[in-house]
Amino acid sequence: MTQNTSKHAVVTGASTGIGEATVRKLRADGWHVVAVARRADRLETLARETGALAFAADITQDSDVAALVDFVTANGGLDTLVNIAGGARGADQIATAKEEDWDWMFQANVIGTMKMIQAFLPALRAHGNGTVLNLTSTAGLVAYEGGAGYNAAKFAQHAITNALRLEEVANNLRVIEVAPGLVQTEEFALNRMGGDAEAAKKVYEGVEAPLTGADVAEVVSYAVGLPHHINLDQIVIRPVAQAANHKLLRK
Numbered sequence: 001m002t003q004n005t006s007k008h009a010v011v012t013g014a015s016t017g018i019g020e021a022t023v024r025k026l027r028a029d030g031w032h033v034v035a036v037a038r039r040a041d042r043l044e045t046l047a048r049e050t051g052a053l054a055f056a057a058d059i060t061q062d063s064d065v066a067a068l069v070d071f072v073t074a075n076g077g078l079d080t081l082v083n084i085a086g087g088a089r090g091a092d093q094i095a096t097a098k099e100e101d102w103d104w105m106f107q108a109n110v111i112g113t114m115k116m117i118q119a120f121l122p123a124l125r126a127h128g129n130g131t132v133l134n135l136t137s138t139a140g141l142v143a144y145e146g147g148a149g150y151n152a153a154k155f156a157q158h159a160i161t162n163a164l165r166l167e168e169v170a171n172n173l174r175v176i177e178v179a180p181g182l183v184q185t186e187e188f189a190l191n192r193m194g195g196d197a198e199a200a201k202k203v204y205e206g207v208e209a210p211l212t213g214a215d216v217a218e219v220v221s222y223a224v225g226l227p228h229h230i231n232l233d234q235i236v237i238r239p240v241a242q243a244a245n246h247k248l249l250r251k
């Protein structure tokens with residue numbers, strides 16, 4: 001089967017976790033990659049180790065996103081946008097949820113994704129074989145107690161993905177959603193639990209083999225590496241121990 005041959009990707013959320021693993025995997029597969037996140041020091045290390053280009057940007061800030069577009073344009077352009085930046089803040093029920101947590105989640109997951117897509121759509125359309133991959137979550141498919149803020153943000157990202165596929169079909173844009181379940185990354189649960197390492201540890205406690213960032217990166221690289229006419233609309237990926245959002249086997 002002929003593989004995708006143009007291979008210029010922009011990957012957000014690249015300073016750690018799933019995004020970092022995705023940069024490593026795409027570089028190993030021969031892609032040109034611009035790695036994006038806010039923490040420049042971590043990106044520089046990743047760039048040295050992988051040969052990716054690093055660009056520090058906050059995807060919720062217009063000036064940062066505009067500067068990123070200039071940088072990408074000056075460095076070979078792109079055919080593939082991989083939106084991984086995002087995350088969760090808090091595990092409160094709606095009765096006690098904190099507005100600032102919801103604000104953060106909407107900005108990082110929804111508004112940031114919208115800004116990145118808007119900024120790069122002209123280049124992706126002009127390319128003619130563009131791809132946008134949005135990293136959502138199984139939290140964007142089924143709601144759960146204590147998840148409402150994150151559910152709402154990820155449901156929104158899921159909806160954006162579906163609308164974009166419809167809106168851009170005439171521009172030959174391929175639009176992929178990857179929705180993982182439990183993934184054990186260094187910072188995700190820690191950030192969600194407000195820096196409480198004990199609470200973060202409990203999220204994965206007794207789970208035999210949660211997914212890793214590298215597992216998800218494998219799936220992302222497969223989806224964007226396929227010939228362009230093949231669109232994996234939505235890929236749900238869970239560890240075997242997680243039969244459903246509400247059914248997580250802990251030993």
Ligand SMILES: NC(=O)c1ccc[n+]([C@@H]2O[C@H](COP(=O)([O-])OP(=O)(O)OC[C@H]3O[C@@H](n4cnc5c(N)ncnc54)[C@H](OP(=O)(O)O)[C@@H]3O)[C@@H](O)[C@H]2O)c1
Pocket residue numbers: 012013014015016017018019036037038039057058059060084085086087088108109112135136137138179180181182183184185186187188189191213
């Ligand atoms: N871990 C899981 O269980 C899981 C499961 C399903 C889906 N997901 C989703 O997968 C994605 C990655 O998860 P992860 O576990 O790798 O999370 P993570 O370790 O917390 O990484 C989040 C990444 O997003 C970046 N980021 C956050 N806000 C940003 C902003 N405003 N501008 C630019 N970059 C920003 C962070 O970099 P800086 O801090 O350096 O900016 C970091 O690189 C998220 O969208 C998450 O919701 C995670």
